Amino acid sequence: MSETFEHSGTVTSTAPAAAVWALWSDTTTWPDWDPSVEAVSLEGDFAVGTTGTMTLAGPFEVPVSLEVVEPGARYLDQLTMGELVIRIDHVVVDLPAGGCEVTVSTTITGPGADGIGPMVTAEAPQAMARLVERAEGR
Template sequence: MSFEYEHTVTTTASPEDVWALWSDVGSWHCWDPAVERVALEGHFAEGAAGTLCLAGGVEAPFMLEIVEPHARYLDRLTIGDLVIRIDHQVTATDGGAQVLVRTTVEGDGAADIGPMVTGDTPKALEALIGLAEQQS
C-alpha cells in the first residue's frame, strides 16, 4: 500500500533563506509542529543519518537520501514497517521562491497513516516561510 501527498507555497524569501532553515536540523522544531527534536550524525549531506523525535514521543530513524544544496533534500523515515519519504524542493521565482513538499508513505496501513503524517504540512510550511521571510 502507498499514500502520496503534495503541498506547495510561495514566499518572498530566497531559496537560500529557506535552505538555511532546512539544513539546520536543530531548527526543525521551530517550524514543524510534528517535530520535537532531531539528532543528525555528521553534516547535512547525502547518506547522513539520525533520529527524529516526533510529537508524542515517537522516535524514528531517518536518512538523507538526496541533498542538492539550496534546491532539494529528500529524507526517509522508518517507523516499524512503514517507510516515509519527504521530498523538499525550493526553486527561485521572480521576487522569492516556491516551496514544494511531497510525501510518500509505503507499507501496510499507509492509506490510514498518510493523512496523519501530512496533516500538519500546510501549517509547517507557513511557519517555515514566515521564519525564512524574517531572515531575508
C-alpha cells in the same frame, strides 16, 4: 499487499530560496517551524547518507536518513518505522520575479499507509506556512 499514500503541497514566499535552505539544512530549526517535530539528531553533516534520529510529537523516536541532498535546492529524508517507510521530498526554487516556491511531497509505503498518511501530513500546511514565515523574517 503494500499500500501507498501520497501528499504534496506548494507555497510561494517573498524570501529567497537560500533563506528556506538555511532553515532546512539546520535541523536545530525544524521544531521551530514543524509542529510534528520535537528534535532531530543527525550523526554527521547535512549530506546524502547521513543518518540519525527524529523525535516526533508523542514523543516517539524514528530513524531518519538523508537520501538526496542538493545544497540550496532539494533534500529528501526518509523515516523508517518497521515496514512503514515515509519519504519526504523538499524542493525550493527561486522565482524569476523574486522570492521562491517551496514544494514538499510525502510518499508513505507499507501496511497501513492509507490510514497513517492523513495523520502524518495533517500539519504539513501549517509547517510550510511557518517555514515561509521564518524564512521571510531572516
